[in-house]
Amino acid sequence: ITVGEAWGANPELAKLYSNPDGSEFSMVFQFEHIGLDQQEGKEKWDLAPLPFLKLKQVMARWQKELYNCGWNSLFWNNHDLPRIVSRWGNDGEYRVESAKMLAILLHGMQGTPYIYQGEELGMTNVQYDIEDYRDVEIHNMYKERLEAGYAKEDVMRSIYAKGRDNARTPMQWDDTEYAGFTDGTPWIKVNSNYKEINAKTQVNDPNSIFSCYKKLIQLRKDYPVFVDGKFTLLLEEDENIFAYQRKNGEQTLVVVCNFFDKTVEMPLVEECGDMEVLFGNYEKINDEEMLRPYEARIYIK
Numbered sequence: 001i002t003v004g005e006a007w008g009a010n011p012e013l014a015k016l017y018s019n020p021d022g023s024e025f026s027m028v029f030q031f032e033h034i035g036l037d038q039q040e041g042k043e044k045w046d047l048a049p050l051p052f053l054k055l056k057q058v059m060a061r062w063q064k065e066l067y068n069c070g071w072n073s074l075f076w077n078n079h080d081l082p083r084i085v086s087r088w089g090n091d092g093e094y095r096v097e098s099a100k101m102l103a104i105l106l107h108g109m110q111g112t113p114y115i116y117q118g119e120e121l122g123m124t125n126v127q128y129d130i131e132d133y134r135d136v137e138i139h140n141m142y143k144e145r146l147e148a149g150y151a152k153e154d155v156m157r158s159i160y161a162k163g164r165d166n167a168r169t170p171m172q173w174d175d176t177e178y179a180g181f182t183d184g185t186p187w188i189k190v191n192s193n194y195k196e197i198n199a200k201t202q203v204n205d206p207n208s209i210f211s212c213y214k215k216l217i218q219l220r221k222d223y224p225v226f227v228d229g230k231f232t233l234l235l236e237e238d239e240n241i242f243a244y245q246r247k248n249g250e251q252t253l254v255v256v257c258n259f260f261d262k263t264v265e266m267p268l269v270e271e272c273g274d275m276e277v278l279f280g281n282y283e284k285i286n287d288e289e290m291l292r293p294y295e296a297r298i299y300i301k
Helices: 011-017 052-065 095-107 136-147 152-162 209-222
Strands: 003-006 027-030 230-234 241-247 252-258 276-280 298-301
Touching: 003 011, 011 027, 011 052, 052 230, 052 241, 052 276, 095 209, 095 298, 136 276, 209 276
Parallel strands: 003 027
Antiparallel strands: 230 241, 241 252, 252 298, 276 298
């Protein structure tokens, strides 16, 4: 397997890089969706709210344009990016629900999912004092922006949101010292929430984020529509819901995700009326016509 990391690639270039004839890469790692929450034309530290409709458009375009002529890499996180549950989810009250929603949203698409260490546990960003960060990029930016007159509070807010060390804290294996990562002293501080968020508490919990990822991986193996189904974006102008259809000759899949922390109406009740709920991120559906905060469902027929 070969993966082409292509920061500046558009779908046309990606088709050349990941041509199904095998002449180039197996798949492309592209970052267009990841750059949406920053001020246009500026650096990643210049924060901006996520343009949700644009996110849907970008992800849908990559799904459509690489269909049958290339292959997507599906990811939210890597070693250079902040934790997705803190970035676009909710790492407080709805950490579990939003982490599962983001997993469901991504795993229903066509491509190869990448799960970055700790993502399957819902690991979160950190907020350290500046001297506790290790990334040279953070320290350079901190120095440059303070010298340029930026307020320290604003600089630290950018570091908390976008710093690469968010992804580089020790893996949280259990609730022992240093999260079970080492008997020595790690190069960077462990996230202070390791006693609550760790692998040991989740691997045997059927309702954990870890178990959600396991289920999604199995579903992708069991249902061919996850692999070859054609993608159609639904509810393009809905400002709360990310929904799409995947369809092949035998099966139809509909993924419906409430992307935010408020209860909203489920507008596809009629369209999904003859479908069964294959999976969701709440234990049971209380109301077919409503979606709770960060609620996600996969329908199939």
